[in-house]
Amino acid sequence: MFKASWAYDEAPESTNHIQLKKKYDLYIDGKFTKPVKGQYFDTIDPSTNEIIASVAEATSEDIDKAVEAAKKAFVGWSKLSGKERGKYIFRIARLIQERAREFAVIESLDGGKPIRESRDIDIPLAANHFFYYAGWADKLAYAFPNRSPKPIGVVGQIIPWNFPLLMAAWKLAPALATGNTIVLKPAETTPLTALKLAEIIHESGLPKGVVNIVTGAGETGAAIVNHPNVDKIAFTGSTNVGKYIQKAIAGTHKKLTLELGGKGANIIFEDAAIDQAVEGIINAIFFNQGHVCCAGSRLFVQESIANLVIDKLKNRMETLIVGNPLDKNTDIGAINSKKQLQTIENYIKIGLNEGGEIYQADCKLPTKGNWCAPTLFLNVSQSHRIVQEEIFGPVLAIQTFRTIDEVIEKANNTPYGLSAGVWTQNGAKIFHLTQKLKAGVVWANTFNKFDATSPFGGTKESGFGREGGLHGLKPYVKFD
Amino acid sequence: MIPNLDNLPVYDTAGVNERIARFCSRSIKSNSKLEGLKLALSMVDLTTLEGKDTTGKVQQICYKAMHPHDTLKNIPKVAAVCVYPAQVAIAIKALKGSGIQVASVATAFPSGQSSLEVKLLDTKFAVDQGANEIDMVISRGQFLAGNYQYVFDEIVAVKKVCGQAHLKVILETGELDTLDNVRKASELAIYAGADFIKTSTGKIQPAATMQVTYVMLDAIKDYYIKTGKMIGMKPAGGISTSKIALQYLVMLNEVLGEKWMNKNYFRFGASSLVNDILMQLVKAETGNYQSGNYFSKD
Missing domain, CATH: 3.40.605.10 (Aldehyde Dehydrogenase; Chain A, domain 1)
Known part of the structure; x- marks a missing residue:
C-alpha cells in the first residue's frame, strides 16, 4: 500500500583501500x-x-x-x-x-x-x-x-x-x-x-x-x-x-x-509506542540477518493490537533493502554461509509443514551467493519447533497474548535465557517484567543495544x- | 466531528530519533540524486513572508519561481509561491499562465491570536484575491489549554471559507512541545478538513524537524489506512540545503511511498533551498560547483 518508488542508485563502499593477503x-x-x-x-x-x-x-x-x-x-x-x-x-x-x-x-x-x-x-x-x-x-x-x-x-x-x-x-x-x-x-x-x-x-x-x-x-x-x-x-x-x-x-x-544460543522474547503491549515498537521488532530480528544470539526471534503481541502491529510490520518489511553488503543503503546482507542458509531454509520448511502462515518481504534477491528474504511466521504456538528452536536467521515467529502473566509464562517457557524486550510506555510494567523475565538482558523500548560498560551474558x-x-x-x- | 484524541498512537522520542538517523544515513548517488533534486525543486513553495514585502519583491520571486535557472535544461518550476494576503493579487498577475499556484498565509498569521471573525475575513480576502492555497495557523494557545473543540471548529470554519482553495493547516510544532501533541494536532487538522498539514510558520524556532514531520507522516498514513483519503504534507522552515531536502524525501519515500512523491501531496516551504538545489544540479551537469554569484537571489 505504501510501496517506495524512488530506487536509490548503488552506493558501494570502495574496496581499493583494503589490504588483504592471498x-x-x-x-x-x-x-x-x-x-x-x-x-x-x-x-x-x-x-x-x-x-x-x-x-x-x-x-x-x-x-x-x-x-x-x-x-x-x-x-x-x-x-x-x-x-x-x-x-x-x-x-x-x-x-x-x-x-x-x-x-x-x-x-x-x-x-x-x-x-x-x-x-x-x-x-x-x-x-x-x-x-x-x-x-x-x-x-x-x-x-x-x-x-x-x-x-x-x-x-x-x-x-x-x-x-x-x-x-x-x-x-x-x-x-x-x-x-x-x-x-x-x-x-x-x-x-x-x-x-x-x-x-x-x-x-x-x-x-x-x-x-x-x-x-x-x-x-x-x-x-x-x-x-x-x-x-x-x-x-x-x-x-x-x-x-x-x-x-x-x-x-x-x-x-x-x-x-x-537464545530465543529471545520481544513483547509488545497495547500501550506501547506502536510505530517505534515495529521498528524495534525489525531491529530485533533482522539485525545482522538474524545471526544474533540475543535476537528477538519470538514476538509476543498483545491481542488487542495484533492486527495493527502485523500490518505495520509487513508494510515496514517492504522497505527493507536486501543485497550487496558493501552498499551503504543495504539493510540486510548475505547469510553467512551455505551451511547456515540450509539450516534456515530447513527451518522455514519445518514451519510450513507445521502449518505456520508464512509472510516474506517481496524483495529481489541477488542470484549469486547466500540470501534469505526477511520472513515472518504467523499462527504459531509454543508447541511449534520454529518457536522453540534457535534458527539464527531472519525468521520471526509471532504469537499473541492476552495478559501479563500469560506472556511472562510463555516468554520464560524456553530452555534459553539470553535476551528479552519489553515495549510499553508504562514504567511500572517495565520493572515488573524485568523482575520476572528469566533472561540475561532485558531491553525496554529498544532492542539489540550493546555497550562496553554493560555486562552481557545468559x-x-x-x-x-x-x-x-x-x-x-x-x-x-x-x-x- | 472531532476525532477521539484519547486513543491516539504515542511516540517514543528515542525510537523516533533512531529511525530518523536511518533515513539520514541513506546514501543518495548519481541518477537517484538527480531525480531527487528535481523532485525537491518541483515541490518548493517559494516563500516570502516579510513585513517589508512589496510589489517589486513579489514580482521578482514570481519570476524566479517560473525561471529558476534558465541555463539549465529540463528542470521543473517550483510548485507555488507563498505570500501574505495583501500580495496575492500581485503574485496571481505575475504568475499568470505558468501553472504555478499562489498560496497565501491567513488567519492572523503567524500567531493566530485574533478572533475567529477576523481570521475568516483574512481568509476570505486571500481567497477573493485569487489564492489557490490557504496556509492557516491553528490556535496554539487554545490547543495547549486543552480546548481541542475550539481548534477543530476553527479549522472547519476556515475550510468552509476556502471554497475551492486548498487548505494547509500549520500546526506550529515548535510551540507544541511534544511529539504526542504534534500527533494530536495533526489528527484535529486532518479530521477538520485539511488538505495538507504543515509544520511551521517559519517564524518560530525550531521550525520543521524530521522528527515532527515523521509523526505527521505517520498520522497521514493511519488516516489513509482508515479512510483511503490522501492528505498532503508540508514541512516548512529550516530546510535550506539539498542534503536535508533529500533526507526528507527518503523519509517520505519509505514512510508513505510513491503516491505521495509528487507536488500534489508534498511541499517544502522554503526560500534559500532553491539555489542550493540549483547549485547541485549545475554541478551534476558540469562537474564543478559554481560560486553563489551564479545563482539569482530574488
Missing part, C-alpha cells in the same frame, strides 16, 4: 607461522561465494606451539604492571580506530553483514571494548577491593562468526587487562578480521606469545579445549558445542564461561559468565 598463516609467538601439517582452507565472500583468501588450518601440533608460547609469555605479562599492560591495550584500540574503515569493509566482505552495521556498530564497539578494558588494567584492585585478583594463566578463546572482530574484542580486552595470555580461534567462515587484528597486535609491540591467533574449524577448537596447559576456556557459539565443551573439561582444573542454556563492564573482568581473575 594466504594467511597462524599468528603464534609473535610471528606468522606456517601450519605444521601445511593445510589451508578457503574463506569466501558469502554474497558471491567467491574465494577471498586461503587461511591456515591449525592442528593439535600447532595448538601445542601456541599454548606453549602463551605459557612462556605469561611469566612476563602477568608480572607487568597494570599501567604498562593498559598502554598496550590502548594502543590496540587506537590502531583499530585508525583502520576502522578497512576493518569494516573486510568484516562485510568476509561475513556478509551490511557495511552500515560493520561501520557503525561492530568496529566502533570493538575499539570501545579495548579502550574500556585498557582503563581497568591498572585499577583491578578497585574492581575487587581487598581480594587481590590474579590472572588465571593461559586462556583459550573460541569465537563465533556473527560478530567476528567484536567477539574477538569482547574476549581479548578483559583477558589482557587482567594479565592473562591467550590462544584465540576465530570461526572458520570469518577469520579475516581476527587475522588483521593479529597484524595490529603485532604493530602495537605487544610482547610475543601474549596473544596467539589460530584458525581452523571444530577440530582446532577441540584441540584448544582439550589442551592440558589451558587454564580457562571462553566460548561463544551454539548451545550444542557449549555442552560438548562443558563435558570435555569436566574434572579438569579449567575454568569456563559460555555464551550460547542464564539457563544460554550460558554463564558475563562479558562487558566490571562483571566482564571476573571470569579472567582468580583470588587467593
